[in-house]
Amino acid sequence: MIKSILCIGATLVDELYFSQNTIIPDSSNPATKSSSIGGVISNIAQHLALLGLNPTLITVLGKDSEAISIAEQFNKLGISFSESNFDTPYTGKYVSVSQPNGNLYVSVCQDATPEYLSVSFLESKVNFIKGFDFLIIDANLSVESIQWLIYFSKNNNKKLIIEPVSISKGSKLAGLDLNGVYMITPNQGELHAIANINSEEESVLVSHLFNRGVEKVWLRKGNQGSILFGVNHLLELSVPTISIIDSTGAGDAALAGWVFGYYNQQDELSSLQLAHSLAMEVLQIKGAVAATITADYLLKIKNNYYHD
Numbered sequence: 001m002i003k004s005i006l007c008i009g010a011t012l013v014d015e016l017y018f019s020q021n022t023i024i025p026d027s028s029n030p031a032t033k034s035s036s037i038g039g040v041i042s043n044i045a046q047h048l049a050l051l052g053l054n055p056t057l058i059t060v061l062g063k064d065s066e067a068i069s070i071a072e073q074f075n076k077l078g079i080s081f082s083e084s085n086f087d088t089p090y091t092g093k094y095v096s097v098s099q100p101n102g103n104l105y106v107s108v109c110q111d112a113t114p115e116y117l118s119v120s121f122l123e124s125k126v127n128f129i130k131g132f133d134f135l136i137i138d139a140n141l142s143v144e145s146i147q148w149l150i151y152f153s154k155n156n157n158k159k160l161i162i163e164p165v166s167i168s169k170g171s172k173l174a175g176l177d178l179n180g181v182y183m184i185t186p187n188q189g190e191l192h193a194i195a196n197i198n199s200e201e202e203s204v205l206v207s208h209l210f211n212r213g214v215e216k217v218w219l220r221k222g223n224q225g226s227i228l229f230g231v232n233h234l235l236e237l238s239v240p241t242i243s244i245i246d247s248t249g250a251g252d253a254a255l256a257g258w259v260f261g262y263y264n265q266q267d268e269l270s271s272l273q274l275a276h277s278l279a280m281e282v283l284q285i286k287g288a289v290a291a292t293i294t295a296d297y298l299l300k301i302k303n304n305y306y307h308d
Contacts, residue, residue: 004056005048005259006129008122008149009041009138009163010113011059012092013066014288016248019097023105031097036287037070038094039111040138040165043249043288047256047278049077051295053263056132057081058125060116062091083128085121088112102244102283114142122148135160136259139169147176154180163255164190171196179213185255187220202227218258220251228272237272240305242280249288254279257298270302277302 017031037046041059048055057079061067063086070091074081096107122129122145129135135158137149146162153160159182164170167189174196178184186194188202195205206217206229217229225238257278261271278298281290 004132005053005134005136005263006056006058006132007041007045007048007136008058008117008141009136010039010092010111010140011037011042011057011061011070012039012094012109012111013070014038014248015093015095016246016286017095017097018102018246018286019100019105021100023097023099029097034286036289037073038249038288039092039113040140040163040252041136042070043252044136044138044163044256044259045079046073046077046289047253047293048259049079050289050291050293051256051260051298053260055079057084058117058129059084060088060092060112061086062088062112064089064091066091083125085116088116096248098246098248102246104247111140113140114145117141117145119144119148122152126152130156133158134259136163136255137161138163139165139172143172143176146172150176150178150180152180153182161185161255161259163252164194166190167193170194177213178209181214183216183218184209184214185218185220185251187222187251191217191219220254225276226254226272228268235268235272237269237276239276239280242284244283246286247283250279250282252288253282253290260295260298273302273306274298277305280305 014036016034019029019031023029045055045057061084092111094109097105099105135153161183162181164186170186170190171193173194191205195208197208199205209217210231219227228235254275257275258271261274
């Protein structure tokens with residue numbers, strides 16, 4: 001049983017633009033907009049809080065009005081974030097542009113996380129971090145901070161999950177010692193970037209990560225579902241067909257759903273079903289967080305999506 005969950009990584013302001021027509025490059029495209037709290041680790045923490053798991057968050061918030069609004073929302077959800085870094089003058093921002101079908105076309109991000117959640121900052125919080133059993137981090141952190149947290153987790157017997165975020169950010173893991181990582185959660189492009197070897201075979205890429213010390217690799221495959229690889233076994237789960245409104249944050253939601261299942265001592269199959277179910281809820285709304293989700297509702301929709 002997990003006693004406590006600590007999330008470390010980026011908090012951003014998400015500005016999501018939805019093109020009204022198929023996007024024409026090098027041209028102005030009419031769109032609608034929504035804004036919300038974002039950042040991979042904050043999306044995960046928000047869902048964990050909504051599911052009743054009381055996560056703690058170490059992140060970066062600026063000295064601006066957007067940070068005040070974010071802090072109010074975190075307090076409302078019961079997310080503790082008092083050990084975060086508040087020294088940057090600005091709060092990071094993620095801007096995405098999606099096609100009318102909800103699929104991401106392009107995104108850009110300004111983020112102070114690599115600089116302000118430095119190794120020296122984490123070392124100043126070491127006694128605080130030691131109080132948690134389960135660490136979830138995102139690859140918005142610097143290479144040095146990610147490696148420090150891997151070594152910390154190994155040396156202090158913590159379970160560490162790394163969410164790669166994107167191909168470019170996941171590539172930070174390509175040269176790292178991963179001995180100490182409990183689970184890593186790439187999509188297919190991120191898997192290639194992290195493994196960084198000359199092979200197209202999923203099994204070869206995953207085995208390479210095992211050889212580098214990872215215990216589990218959870219490969220996300222979009223509308224093909226996902227595969228949870230262990231050293232000596234794998235579990236594959238498909239997903240029902242749904243209408244997608246917005247793909248932002250679906251992977252973050254999946255990880256929160258999986259942690260909810262793990263926390264409640266569900267088996268691997270049930271945890272994957274919970275993960276997919278929460279992700280599918282997020283895919284059918286605009287924004288990265290299903291603000292009305294509860295533990296009871298997640299269990300209910302899991303039974304709707306997966307009848308067996």
